[in-house]
Amino acid sequence: MGLSDQVRLGALTRWVTPELVDEVVAAQGRRDKRVGALPAGLMVHFVLGLALFHQDSYDDVAENMVSAIPELGGTIPNKSSFTRARQRLGPQVLEVVFRRVSGPLAAEGLAESFYRGLRVAAVDGFYLDAPDTAANRAAFGGQVTADGSPLAYPQVRVVALSEVGTHAVLDARVGGLVDSEQGLAAPLAARARGILVIMDRGFVGVSLWSEFTGAGAHLLIRAKANNARTPIEHLPDGTYLAKIWKWVGKRRTHSVTVRVVEYQVDGGETIRLLTDLLDPAEAPADELAALYHDRWEAELLNRQLKTYQRGSQQILRSAEPDLVRQEVWAHLTVHHCLSRLITEIAGRHKIDPDRISFVKVLKAVRRSVIQNTTNTPAKLGKFLASLASKLPKLDIGPRRDRAADRIVKRLKLKYADPPKGWTRQPTRRTPPKIITLLPRLV
Template identity: 30%
Template sequence: MARTKAQLSSGARLADYLTVGFLAMQCPVGQVRLALEKSGAQSKRRRGLPREVLVYFVMMMVLYADVAYEDVMRLVVEGLRNLLGEAGLESTVVTKGAISQARGLVGEAPLRQLYEEQVRPHGPPGMPGVMFHGHRVMAIDGSTLTMPDEKANSDFYGHLSGGYGDAAFPVIRFVGMTECGTHTICFAKHGPFEEGELTLAQSVMDHADKSMIVTADRGFCGYEFWQRGLRTGAKLLFRVKSVQSLRRMQTLPDGSYLSEIHSNKNLKQKGQTTVVRVIEYALDGIPDAESSYRLITNWMGEDAPSAVELAALYHRRWTIEESFDELKTHLADRKVILRSKRPDLVKQEFYALLLTHSAIRKLMTEAADRTQQSAVDLSFIHAVRVLQRRIPFVGAIPP
């Protein structure tokens, strides 16, 4: 059942306060305080709202996207009072303007640090969809999020082309790397709309390692980005554009073949080529499928998976689109995804969104593991609803 401002103002249910407890389990107060200290954003005085409260507030406003700031803050204060031991919180009344000012003092850094330290691939190796031939399955892709049409946001982030519908709102562009078996967006980089996905993807790719196989769509299949991926030690599986020339050098027993990619199609000198394995295939009987697909991989040799296995694996990368959809339609479910009206607070809210999404995904993974299911088979919408109703009381959670 959707919450309204009137419902919360007339008296929140105990379950609303308990939601804060779930966030405190996933981002313990001790870790929040450490992140505040490292970023220089810890409270200088114990008067007013502790900065820890502001961190949980930004995460809670993601879950309660259509609820007034003041009501969300009341839920956070009531839910955390036992845990923080702040007697003064009981009588604290905070206005919307004061909340925005306090959020500005906290800044982006603590939430970014919490995200970078707390959110990692976490799918159990035995869970369906998590691993492929001993490697954790990851996907990299980009998307956008809308925000309020304020001048500061518009000047900093820019708009989609056009001026109607979603294009009427400023947008933040981001690239993320998702663990396909859990839908968790483990690494991400954001920037203004005019900053290209391939630019943002550089630092995201750096988080890959030899335990992973990273899949990517054709928009990321450039020589320099491929080289960057190779340096991480990860297995790579990228789709290539139909216009890219790939000369067949050696045909392999499974029908795939070896070829070379070049830093510049007009420059093929030594040191500017890399050998790749090419997999060409078609999807028969699949509606709307393209006539053919081509993938390249650095996974070759006797222990390499077959071309059919790799082709099937590539299409699991679409789970990253489902992860982005969860951010946009299941958590926010409105035309303007982010609520913040200033660029510094947009950045802060971006990491709060990823932290909250990850917390829900961890809950779902734990539930799926207990029942020997795949985490991606569980309903994200149902998990959000369960989260708002059945979380243990926060006072029982250690700091």
């Protein structure tokens, strides 16, 4: 065993174990052909370290990981050596590590994680900016001007299936702006059996619906304005059955039957939900209307990964598409491990995981890497017990009902300019929302 085998990921070593890394490296055919300073196993930990310390340089990340091992302090290779080692490793190893680590976390009965015996998850997509290289733009695509000139950064599109109660990513697909959200979401159906999956209206489609229901999942999706507006059967609770169709050109090909729930929040716009839970007795309309708004938990997951873990308005560090994908899988792996740690701490104190500060846990894990104080199972257990005992510092309290104006802080590409005379209001407390069903009775 060389000194490089002593490099660990602090508290995350509990799930990304040396044995797991060695097994995945061997299975993917990335085992080292000759002894070198940057073996494949070390590089798996290093790439995960790049995600954990995203705002630090290669040298700083390496220093963080070996600072408690004096013998390695003066042997840190230069950036080009790390880049070549990352290229040899490829993206597949990190993807497999993520899939080996990921999975449901919520214990039975955890608030927001279950609905009438069904685990609740959400599908949502988000973007990560990649360095503006020709290779990245060709692989991922990016915004362009009216005349086709490149605008802003190439964008990586990530679509994730995540547990709403814990923010744990159960599965994900990595593509680019050139890929559709529905196309990336379809393979996630394989991990959704027995789960009630919530999606927004961008995912409405017969093909995607059939993928998930065919895999044994249940769906709750917000409808587009022109979806399922014509009832084919009125139900006793005021909801109704309708069809959504698949279109090829101007011709309808086939359809699926859905149940439609209509309601308003605080007397605002009418929201229409589509579900495959057709029996009102087994899935009352008022419960489904309230449940849909848990989809927002996926947005909070996005913020944890993009704003806190990666860093606000930061771009990824990789100039090549394969290294970008490698980096994204590393971010997803680190986020899942942090979610597992948060869920465990919350479980020990019997509180909701959303009361545990993601930022404080992230900082504690970073310190555990730098200090290398959790490099054995016994020390890991001691660290976790110590972290769990600091509940007053980690507990941010029950979530409050608040509202904030939605604005784009960077280059405006998606949203229209605000109305003349509009000024942004600060984040403010709001009373609980009132949901009013809009039954269609015969």
